[in-house]
Amino acid sequence: MKDKLHQLKLKYQGKKMAPAFNALHTFLYTPNETTHSGSHVRAADDLKRTMNTVILALVPCLLFGMFNTGYQHFSAINGFPENFSLMEHFLTWDNLWVGLVTVLPLVIVSYGVGLAIEFLFAVNKGHEVEEGYLVTGMLVPLIVPVDTPLWMLAIAVAFGVVIGKEVFGGTGMNILNPALTIRAFLFFAYPTWMSGDKVWVHEAVERAGTADAISGETVLGSLAQGSDYSYSLADMFYGFIPGSIGETSTLLILLGGLFLVFTKIASWRIMVSAVVGALVMGLIFNGVVNAGWLPEYSKFYTLMSFPYWQHLLVGGLAFGIVFMATDPVTGSQTNKGKWYYGFFIGFLSVMIRVFNPGYPEGVFLAILLMNVFAPTIDHYVLKGNIKKRLKRFKTATIYPKASDEVDTLKTETA
């Protein structure tokens, strides 16, 4: 097998289809490439391993999302169970089956369309297929509502990969997080579909207007309408609430985040500062409410009086902080810059969430906004380093050259 593939690789060498073949080949076998210049030995990790680690961290969220899809579906029809038991009501075959038939197609469409475009561009431009989409393709189904039509998702993925990534030069060159570009496209292109109380529960849209009508409002949705929600804090933390597929379980997101920090793949600086930023903004809102500056009839009242730390438990904030804000390509690239970058993501997320009239969620908008500002943040961090160097330069000891009048003239004019 190994030798046969090697022969095939040699056959494809220099041909147009070589990148496509190599992409598949390198999945089976790490290539036989050896060092040519510089260091003769290299560390064990490559981009595939890195991306694989992120996917491993996402798998629990995906599995939970599948069960939760079924759980929300049946609960919306039959009502929530009174004495909830994890094994009896949540981890059941029925729940999983509903999850599989709704979530798996989303995963397949996301990967299928995205990777097809990646391969097309690689073959067309003659470069290797880079692994960036492996994570994007997994993130996309986790951040969309369960009943997103597949054709919408396909269009959004095509838009996100081409406009969000390939036009900038592919993996490593993009300015905006591709997964969030896809999410934003869905939101702005199909706003009536993507918001409201129907898309969060499987089959809610089809049943609307019939006798079997069901609905499931997210916690944030209820808050935005000033109404109450029926979920306990534990429900929110463990994730037994409606929402985008992968975003509901704060517990599993937290575990995934710890795994990514431990493996040194994602930046703990961004995660910590984003949490701090969200708490600060939440505290400010709570403070405004407590000070009595906001009349109770204000449409922001319920969202602003929502306890500051609970913002982390609902909506996509935790998921965004752990898996999207930490995207190294679109985030701040300096360690110092990451503190500012993360802080503003948390801060703005909660702010947009509260003030966004049409749609009570702001994480993806906040991250996309900060993606745009990340290079600016880095620019100022680098400026600091450059200034330090310039300051040192003032005390530089430069001895005149022994000969060369030209050179002394040069330094004088400079």
Next chain:
Amino acid sequence: MSKDIRIRKGLNINLVGAAEQTIAKAVTSNVYALNLDDFHGITPKMLIKQGEDIKAGEPLFYNKNNEEMHFVSPVSGELVEIVRGARRKILTLKILADKEQAYVINKVPDLDTADGEAIKSYLLQCGGWPFIKQRPYDMIADPNVTPKAIFISAYTTAPLAADADFVLKDKEQEIQAAIMGLGKLTPGKIHVSIGKSSRSPFNDIKGIELHKVSGPHPAGLVGTQINKIDPVNKGETVWTISPQDLVMLGELLLTGKFNAERIVALAGSVIKAPKYYTTKIGAEISTFLYASGVNEDRFRLINGDVLTGSKTNTEGYLGFYNNTVTAIPEGDDYEFFGWNKPVFDKISSTRALTFSWLQPKKKYDLDTNTNGEHRAFVLTGRYEEVFPLDIYPLQLLKACMVKDLDEMEQLGLYEVAPEDFSLTEFICISKQPHQQIIREGLDLLQKELG
């Protein structure tokens, strides 16, 4: 008086096959060769023709840009071959050695009374100058520029490299002479760094500023020490010289003889009995390689250490600046599912199902496989963990790649040499050629700004 430098950021790469601290004498080589690639940026002008005889220490060629700068022959014999490449560029000079070696004995300047100019022209004439390198640009020092300081690192942290303390044993006299000579070439200090508890001969040398360094690699790289002691500013020049070359300079200043002899560490997992050999610059590597024996048929032979050395083969010759020869297995084989299996037998700076963090002291047998393909820069914040210099490595690399001269200057390209980026290159998950990028950046900066 000594000052302590503690390096925290870095990574020790522990490999199997460290040279045992015993010295054997290598068989005398028949042919000696100078590889012109060792002298970066030098355009040679030959002083003797093919077929002519030459003595050890007699000039072979000079630098086209500076006629005083001579490069001398390490041995006496006949110049048998001038290997040329594209556009007749000289690649290698091969000298068939005489049975009886004849040396040129130069008239030595009096170290107590001679001034800097006398020392300088003596070193230029007698072939000692090329051992002195400069920053910026990491090349042979420009004799027209006075350096603000000279840096010497006698602390070894590079994987499998020759241990400085061991090879410098009993060389106090030569070192002192070289320090006295070099001291006249700069109004600044001569900074020498040694290991924290090292019994280095530098402990007793006068006329130097001694620094005691501790920490993981790259603490032993001279670039790290320059950055911590007295970084290079725009327009400034510092010189660096390796301690073993210092010994050769010292002998040249004391006896007038260019003695190309040096102690070389032969190391690596492929070598059966890794140890030290006395041989000469330009000697055939096979003269000592097979004395220690090799385990495998196919292996990578490296002139230098595994991070910064240059590729050679069993017909190769010891490089001008090298005192380490390393042999490691070639890794041109496929590995089934190599990208997602847990990894126990390779070094990694992450913990992404790689387990080298569990046993930081374990010795590894690494091969030359890249463990992945070349990709765009993706991860950030990784290089900073192994890069102790006050420089933003990723941003500097990118500035070099896009040839942004202003930014290259502002972010500190003057301060670095390619070897400073050897460790970031090692851990790079995108498998980018960092040292090559920096080298090209330095060449461009020099060309544009002189």
